[in-house]
Amino acid sequence: MLLPIDTLLTPQEVHYCRQQLAAGPWQDGSLTAGTLAVQVKRNLQLDDHSEQALQLRQLILGKLQSHPLFVSATLPSRYFPPKFNCYQDGGHYGLHVDNAILALGSPEQLRSDVSCTLFLNSPDEYDGGELVIETRYGAQQVKLEAGSLIIYPSTSLHQVLPVTAGQRICSFFWIQSLIRDAHQREMLFELDQSVQALTVALGEGDAEVGRLSQLYHNLLREWAV
Numbered sequence: 001m002l003l004p005i006d007t008l009l010t011p012q013e014v015h016y017c018r019q020q021l022a023a024g025p026w027q028d029g030s031l032t033a034g035t036l037a038v039q040v041k042r043n044l045q046l047d048d049h050s051e052q053a054l055q056l057r058q059l060i061l062g063k064l065q066s067h068p069l070f071v072s073a074t075l076p077s078r079y080f081p082p083k084f085n086c087y088q089d090g091g092h093y094g095l096h097v098d099n100a101i102l103a104l105g106s107p108e109q110l111r112s113d114v115s116c117t118l119f120l121n122s123p124d125e126y127d128g129g130e131l132v133i134e135t136r137y138g139a140q141q142v143k144l145e146a147g148s149l150i151i152y153p154s155t156s157l158h159q160v161l162p163v164t165a166g167q168r169i170c171s172f173f174w175i176q177s178l179i180r181d182a183h184q185r186e187m188l189f190e191l192d193q194s195v196q197a198l199t200v201a202l203g204e205g206d207a208e209v210g211r212l213s214q215l216y217h218n219l220l221r222e223w224a225v
């Protein structure tokens, strides 16, 4: 499931991120690429240890944790601290799959189940730079408004097309989900969305809403790892 989440950040929050990023120490993205990725990756990344990265991570993680649609769709168990990238002058990231286990061997180790890109500048500010995600139904091109986020299964092959004019600035990160399997996660998401809509329409006291809600929680209990 590819799911866009519109306006995770307000325009004011996007503005704050852009200010911090303008000041931030950027480095060659190939420094942090694995042995395979280094052959296909050409971009800049904010130094993960910088003050700017620490500040922005806190802001983004806080917004994610309090966003009901994001939580329902990803069922997060652990968050990889958001990173920041910038593509310009033909910069791109060729077709790849994200590492299954991130920060391998460290206390932050996490299995990537859901990959996320949060767009931090407007699509009007650059040409190219589409995030292209291969799905069972063909390749999908994604380029969202500043402050919006796309989530997609980490099992997918994906690439960022060359940015031929301007700059594309994003945050990207991964989620380890309570539900490892993308299909199970998607079914739970759809059930949860229906339960929420029926709760509004029929009220919390409705017996059938109660039964569907019981089903949701018992499936989650059954499948959560």
Ligand SMILES: O=C(O)CCC(=O)C(=O)O
Pocket (backbone or CB within 6 Å): 085, 093, 098, 117, 131, 158, 160, 170, 172
């Ligand atoms: O910039 C993006 O949208 C995705 C970056 C990416 O695929 C990665 O860093 O693994």
Ligand SMILES: [Fe+2]
Pocket (backbone or CB within 6 Å): 096, 097, 098, 158
């Ligand atoms: Fe990736």
